[in-house]
Amino acid sequence: MESARDNRADAASVPATGWAVLGLLSFGRELTGYDLKKWADHSLRFFYWSPAISQIYSELKRLERLGYVTSRTVAQDELRNKRVYAISEEGRLALTEWVQHAPVEPPVLKHSVAMRVWLGHLAQPDELRAVVERHREYAEAMLADVTRSEHSTETGFADEDPARVYPQLVIRWGERYYRSERDLAQQMIEDLDHLAALRAQPALPPEL
Amino acid sequence: MESARDNRADAASVPATGWAVLGLLSFGRELTGYDLKKWADHSLRFFYWSPAISQIYSELKRLERLGYVTSRTVAQDELRNKRVYAISEEGRLALTEWVQHAPVEPPVLKHSVAMRVWLGHLAQPDELRAVVERHREYAEAMLADVTRSEHSTETGFADEDPARVYPQLVIRWGERYYRSERDLAQQMIEDLDHLAALRAQPALPPEL
DNA sequence: GGGAGCATGTAACGGGTTACATGATTGG
DNA sequence: CCAATCATGTAACCCGTTACATGCTCCC
Secondary structure: OOOOOOHHHHHHOOOHHHHHHHHHHOOOOOEOHHHHHHHHHHOHHHOEOOOOHHHHHHHHHHHHHOOOEEEEEEEOOOOOEEEEEEEOHHHHHHHHHHHHHOOOOOOEEEOHHHHHHHOHHHOOHHHHHHHHHHHHHHHHHHHHHHHHHHHHHHOOOOOOOHHHHHHHHHHHHHHHHHHHHHHHHHHHHHHHHHHHHHHHOOOOOOOO | OOOOOOHHHHHHOOOHHHHHHHHHHOOOOOEOHHHHHHHHHHOHHHOEOOOOHHHHHHHHHHHHHOOOEEEEEEEOOOOOEEEEEEEOHHHHHHHHHHHHHOOOOOOEEEOHHHHHHHOHHHOOHHHHHHHHHHHHHHHHHHHHHHHHHHHHHHOOOOOOOHHHHHHHHHHHHHHHHHHHHHHHHHHHHHHHHHHHHHHHOOOOOOOO
16 A cells, blocks of 8 residues: 555655755756856845755755756866756656645744844843844845845846746845844844843832 | 863854753743743744754753753652753853854745745746745734734733843744734735736737 | 643654865966 | 865764654543
8 A cells, every 4th residue: 555656755755955956947957066056045045045065966866866857967178077957847847746735834944143132131231232233234235135136137038038037026025024134133123222221220110 | 282072162062952942941940841842832933943842852961961951850740750950050151152152143044935936937826826825824823923922921020020021022023023924925925916917918018 | 431731752764064075277 | 376166976963853652640
């Protein structure tokens, strides 16, 4: 009764990061592992933790074993070859199935800055403030990057190529996300300052 | 020259989830592994992925080995014992050091729903919409949970107990975060609908 | 009687990272 | 000449999960 070798079992055995790599290839270009890493750092990373290069290579191996990608070697220069990967028809089908029908999972969030504020009773106010400050700078930088990414892709035909409008949609989502993240950090800083002010000048009621 | 056994090396060997567990204990109560899991699911999970119970047990082992927590057995009922953990002075010091001085790391975000929209060119519009719809429901539910969490803790003296104001601060942050997440999902749905409308009634320019 | 909650832990496995190894090319 | 970039992979390791094992108590 246990036919562990069917397509569903294969699909289940691809981790989300594998779909991400396959997804990068679904836009139609032939890419090397190295290319994929750069691409991931320029697009994927705004909404999905960019995998290490070594993992990209191993996911490619897995995807090839499953028949979801094909590879061939092409000349890198006169002396060396490189391996370029392309999505296969099976790969496109499996990815489509995943996009449409995989269980909708909650986003994985590990917000260590929020955790540190949560433990604020252990910290000195100015140290804690500095931590959140640096996080706000991070959010600001991500916002700048994602905005730049939007304009660089927008150069031209977003409406025409149907495969391009969805990345564009997600980039705009990312813009809003990181704007919100920055604002949330700012608000947190203000809350911390407010708290400090309350302590410097403790509540009036008791004294009066 | 390599004194790998100093306090900094010890601190470095605690993963963020370990600090989370120690953090739960830093509020002063003696808790079992089981208690910690429940607590994590009620507070931590809004900003930091709640660890599996088995990992909590193994983090507790690690923390005890490092001298950051102590444990003792107390009667669970007439027949059985349970092990309760408490933070030690060294643990409090190490945790404080981490909160104040650890490098500020970017939050880990793995947003598979955003990834699926990004691959929208592979999906049928209504399937994709349904995915985002379910995500919006998730965000809505998280917002409701975090709001409930706020009011349940607020019953009483948030201003008085200094250890309670920081969790309160982070709960409010979480409220804003999940409200934003819900709104972002809603906006994504509207963008998808807008796209569908554009396709049903393709651009005028060419025909005119 | 049976299911849910309390309570603790181990084992197997997989996902993912860092470090290491290698070597050619390009550009300042 | 040296650093950065292109390019590919392996090995060790750790973080974290699921599955499994066990057994009591409380309540319907």
